Amino acid sequence: MSDHRLLYLSYADVDNLGVTMAQVIDALDIAFREKGLGKVEMPPKPGVHPTNPDNFIHAMPAYIPALQSAGVKWVAGYPDNYKRDLPYITGLLIWNDVETGLPLSVMDCVWITAMRTGAATAVSARYLARPDSSTAGILGCGVQGRTNLEALNVLFPLKKAKAYDVRPEMAQRYAREMSERLGLEVTAVTEPRAAVVGSDLVVTAGPILKQPHATIKAGWLEEGAFASLVDYDTYWDRPALKEASKFCTDDLAQLLYYQRAGYFQDIPPIHADLGELATGQKPGRETPEERTITANLGLALDDMAVAPLVYKKAVETGAGTWLSL
Numbered sequence: 144m145s146d147h148r149l150l151y152l153s154y155a156d157v158d159n160l161g162v163t164m165a166q167v168i169d170a171l172d173i174a175f176r177e178k179g180l181g182k183v184e185m186p187p188k189p190g191v192h193p194t195n196p197d198n199f200i201h202a203m204p205a206y207i208p209a210l211q212s213a214g215v216k217w218v219a220g221y222p223d224n225y226k227r228d229l230p231y232i233t234g235l236l237i238w239n240d241v242e243t244g245l246p247l248s249v250m251d252c253v254w255i256t257a258m259r260t261g262a263a264t265a266v267s268a269r270y271l272a273r274p275d276s277s278t279a280g281i282l283g284c285g286v287q288g289r290t291n292l293e294a295l296n297v298l299f300p301l302k303k304a305k306a307y308d309v310r311p312e313m314a315q316r317y318a319r320e321m322s323e324r325l326g327l328e329v330t331a332v333t334e335p336r337a338a339v340v341g342s343d344l345v346v347t348a349g350p351i352l353k354q355p356h357a358t359i360k361a362g363w364l365e366e367g368a369f370a371s372l373v374d375y376d377t378y379w380d381r382p383a384l385k386e387a388s389k390f391c392t393d394d395l396a397q398l399l400y401y402q403r404a405g406y407f408q409d410i411p412p413i414h415a416d417l418g419e420l421a422t423g424q425k426p427g428r429e430t431p432e433e434r435t436i437t438a439n440l441g442l443a444l445d446d447m448a449v450a451p452l453v454y455k456k457a458v459e460t461g462a463g464t465w466l467s468l
């Protein structure tokens with residue numbers, strides 16, 4: 144084994160590669176079509192919950208033959224980490240050679256998780272949102288709030304965004320940063336309702352809590368709007384969810400798995416998963432008036448769609464550190 148090596152990629156290595164959001168969106172689109180055709184292997188993610196039921200560390204394996212990609216992500220989410228000045232999401236991804244099974248790379252997964260989750264919202268929105276959507280409402284102005292807006296901006300003619308955070312200084316910083324980065328008019332709002340009412344695209348990206356705080360009420364989501372529940376069902380009152388004409392997810396098996404674990408109680412029936420939307424087996428939006436919602440849980444296939452882009456770019460550019468197996 145002494146002549147076998149793997150490429151270790153730190154957060155900074157991955158972040159500096161210059162893989163773009165448009166590339167990540169394209170990779171996810173391929174992966175979801177493959178999933179719709181039944182050509183992806185991906186068991187629902189098992190997890191442990193150290194010290195607090197809202198903390199998680201999940202194991203997320205997947206194999207996508209069309210992308211020659213197999214591996215596992217070991218990812219933690221700790222809602223109180225901000226009190227220690229640490230990120231909510233941390234972890235590593237092990238990427239394997241599909242022919243031999245040998246590990247080819249160990250990479251920090253924070254950048255991949257941030258980008259692929261935003262991209263999954265955008266891919267869902269491609270099928271479920273109005274193509275002329277121009278105003279976004281973002282609730283939770285952290286990592287996901289940023290990448291979700293960035294991804295939506297790739298696919299939609301966005302002009303404005305309204306940003307809400309329980310910590311007003313986070314919303315203000317977000318508004319400054321994102322206006323400059325994306326060239327949009329991004330304003331901080333002081334009430335959650337102001338971020339939802341009048342928005343074509345709504346993303347909730349606060350902490351995932353087992354007991355939903357159910358802040359978003361019926362009547363807030365506009366006719367014709369689309370919402371992505373990055374923080375699962377935490378933000379939404381049940382009558383507000385039930386206003387959806389089409390309620391979708393990225394993977395039905397994982398949604399059922401989460402329901403058994405106590406999340407997503409009393410939600411509307413599932414119209415389609417993202418594989419079915421991507422292959423056209425189920426229709427996406429059919430009229431400009433429908434309210435559409437997706438609860439994307441975050442799948443190992445998202446990560447394994449992006450890992451090859453990262454690995455190839457790193458090898459091409461000489462990034463990272465080679466380690467002996």
Ligand SMILES: NC(=O)c1ccc[n+]([C@@H]2O[C@H](COP(=O)([O-])OP(=O)(O)OC[C@H]3O[C@@H](n4cnc5c(N)ncnc54)[C@H](O)[C@@H]3O)[C@@H](O)[C@H]2O)c1
Nearest residue numbers: 231260283284285286287308309348349350351439440441
């Ligand atoms: N579905 C998925 O695929 C997926 C993937 C990754 C992360 N997540 C989830 O996305 C969420 C955000 O993750 P992140 O990495 O952006 O975290 P982050 O800590 O970077 O950002 C979270 C932000 O939410 C704010 N916040 C807290 N409570 C809020 C509330 N009630 N209303 C509005 N804002 C509130 C915080 O002040 C913070 O700015 C987490 O729940 C995480 O588990 C989901």
